[in-house]
Amino acid sequence: MFSRFKAKEENRDNCCTLQPKGKITCPECGEKAKGVLGKTFEALVKDDAKAKFNCFDGFYYCKTVTCKLVYFRGDEILTQKDMSVVVGLKEGATPATVCYCFGWSKEKIKAELVTTGQTTALEDIKAKMQNPGCACEILNPSGGCCLGDVGKAIKELTKDKTDS
Numbered sequence: 001m002f003s004r005f006k007a008k009e010e011n012r013d014n015c016c017t018l019q020p021k022g023k024i025t026c027p028e029c030g031e032k033a034k035g036v037l038g039k040t041f042e043a044l045v046k047d048d049a050k051a052k053f054n055c056f057d058g059f060y061y062c063k064t065v066t067c068k069l070v071y072f073r074g075d076e077i078l079t080q081k082d083m084s085v086v087v088g089l090k091e092g093a094t095p096a097t098v099c100y101c102f103g104w105s106k107e108k109i110k111a112e113l114v115t116t117g118q119t120t121a122l123e124d125i126k127a128k129m130q131n132p133g134c135a136c137e138i139l140n141p142s143g144g145c146c147l148g149d150v151g152k153a154i155k156e157l158t159k160d161k162t163d164s
């Protein structure tokens with residue numbers, strides 16, 4: 001008897017690449033932007049904004065401080081108003097969150113610098129990355145580890161302090 005194999009067809013939309021590889025240029029600011037996972041997008045974009053898309057894969061994240069775009073995919077763009085969290089890296093964001101997993105913001109780091117002259121942010125984050133572990137993929141708009149941003153924020157805030 002002739003039997004046919006049921007070919008399992010991957011029936012994905014063409015828009016969907018799991019995590020966009022490489023970097024592409026932000027249509028707004030012209031800086032390089034990095035791809036994020038569909039689950040990052042899904043976790044951090046408001047429901048009403050998500051309703052406009054049938055697929056959450058293939059978006060890029062713009063980390064430029066002065067650029068209003070947060071995520072984009074071709075001509076589909078999302079800004080802070082579409083986000084369920086405050087994108088701390090963007091100009092004027094309050095709180096200026098740098099570590100989403102363990103709740104470190106520029107405000108918190110600054111307060112520590114003012115009271116003790118130093119900050120435990122990096123030690124605290126590194127310790128908690130070991131235990132209980134982090135969830136950057138679904139908490140951080142960049143979808144990635146925050147340590148670079150935290151280091152930059154500390155440098156910036158320490159410099160501010162010595163300047164004033």
Ligand SMILES: [Zn+2]
Pocket residue numbers: 026027028029030031062063064067068069
């Ligand atoms: Zn941009």
